[in-house]
Amino acid sequence: MPRTGRPRAFNRDEAVLAAMFLFWEHGFESTSLAQLRAAMGHISAASFYAAFESKEALFRETVERYKATYGRVMESYHDQRLAPKAAIEQGLRRSARMQTEGSHPLGCLVVLSGISCSPENQHIQEMLAKEREKNRDGIKDCIERAIANGELPDTVDVPMMVTMFDTFLLGISTQARDGIPFGQIDAAITHLMSIWDALSRKNG
Amino acid sequence: MPRTGRPRAFNRDEAVLAAMFLFWEHGFESTSLAQLRAAMGHISAASFYAAFESKEALFRETVERYKATYGRVMESYHDQRLAPKAAIEQGLRRSARMQTEGSHPLGCLVVLSGISCSPENQHIQEMLAKEREKNRDGIKDCIERAIANGELPDTVDVPMMVTMFDTFLLGISTQARDGIPFGQIDAAITHLMSIWDALSRKNG
DNA sequence: TGAGTTTTATACTAATCGATCCAGAAGTCC
DNA sequence: GGACTTCTGGATCGATTAGTATAAAACTCA
Secondary structure (H helix, E strand, O other): OOOOOOOOOOOHHHHHHHHHHHHHHHOOOOOOHHHHHHHOOOOOHHHHHHHOOOHHHHHHHHHHHHHHOHHHHHHHHHOOOOOHHHHHHHHHHHHHHHHHOOOOOOOOHHHHOOOOOOHHHHHHHHHHHHHHHHHHHHHHHHHHHHHHOOOOOOOOOHHHHHHHHHHHHHHHHHHHHOOOOHHHHHHHHHHHHHHHHHHHHHHO | OOOOOOOOOOOHHHHHHHHHHHHHHHOOOOOOHHHHHHHOOOOOHHHHHHHOOOHHHHHHHHHHHHHHOHHHHHHHHHOOOOOHHHHHHHHHHHHHHHHHOOOOOOOOHHHHOOOOOOHHHHHHHHHHHHHHHHHHHHHHHHHHHHHHOOOOOOOOOHHHHHHHHHHHHHHHHHHHHOOOOHHHHHHHHHHHHHHHHHHHHHHO
């Protein structure tokens, strides 16, 4: 927030939002500076680099913005107040709903925007992989909490359970991109969650 | 197959294979001509364009090569000799095994190599989406065959079932990229398939 | 008013993008 | 051997890539 000097002619927040939508749709490498600058209000290259250090720095900022907004659909995995099963189910359903909405690009930015990069941008790939790892950890916490409170038997294979729900979660991105409607994914989630009930019953 | 003229100095088949691995790993747009030519045996630009019309034509050829080799793990969906449940299960397990192998890039080329492109290459995205659509159709055929032969009740929601198995299948690509081992995915498939048994039992 | 600060427009950089041109090399066929 | 065909090395194409240099514009503050 500079107190002196010429004021910025564009809204920085809106510009980041526009950039996020572009990266979300086309990915980090396939989104060019020219596209970004046009979408951010036809700003000049000088304005771009004055406000955002580089294309990569802007991308990192859009990932943070995404996590703080659209990406919050998955925060239930880290919400200790929710019952483990409800946390996982809610994360899946809200992700499916968000990713199929028509008001923004389809699928998940964290999954789609850097799944394949040139060798020189491998660190972008790794940065997004770490974000996905955090989700996996959240799902793992839910499974472990369920075992701890007796909801699931302690004989259950934790990594397997994590992989089962997370693989489905990751698949939603491509399904959404391919135009599969929310209703079908949501109905599939209902049946996926029945696995939890089946394992839970064995415990009773 | 030219009968006259100077013979080609490189093996075309091997070159396509090398190109396939690059596209598989980095995607269509993030793989440059320079990278391709180097991997194909340090061939010149002239040699490249003489043998392959364009970068896009080569990519289409590598997709065909992929479908005819590594991609055959999913042909069980279209194998009428297999029981429907076995067909789906085999497709999932073989895909998981292939995509986690260390002898080639991780994940599925059809899912990963063109999931996000620049606007001018949207047709590449659509081409790969059509390939995924063929898989979906194969899974749908399996579900419908199971209903027809009484294996599943005719009350089952076909699009839901297709989406359930296909979402998991698509998720394997990202899981494999993230280094999740085959064993975990395979164990998850076992539990995913239990949904089939649960629906099947209701029929008896 | 004028010093200090920040953003702006404009022009420009070197590198890379996919693709092409041309001359010569290296074959087959008669 | 000579005509014909195809491939190769090397230079090059125009367009685009991310990023920068410069100086004027537009603001705050004293």
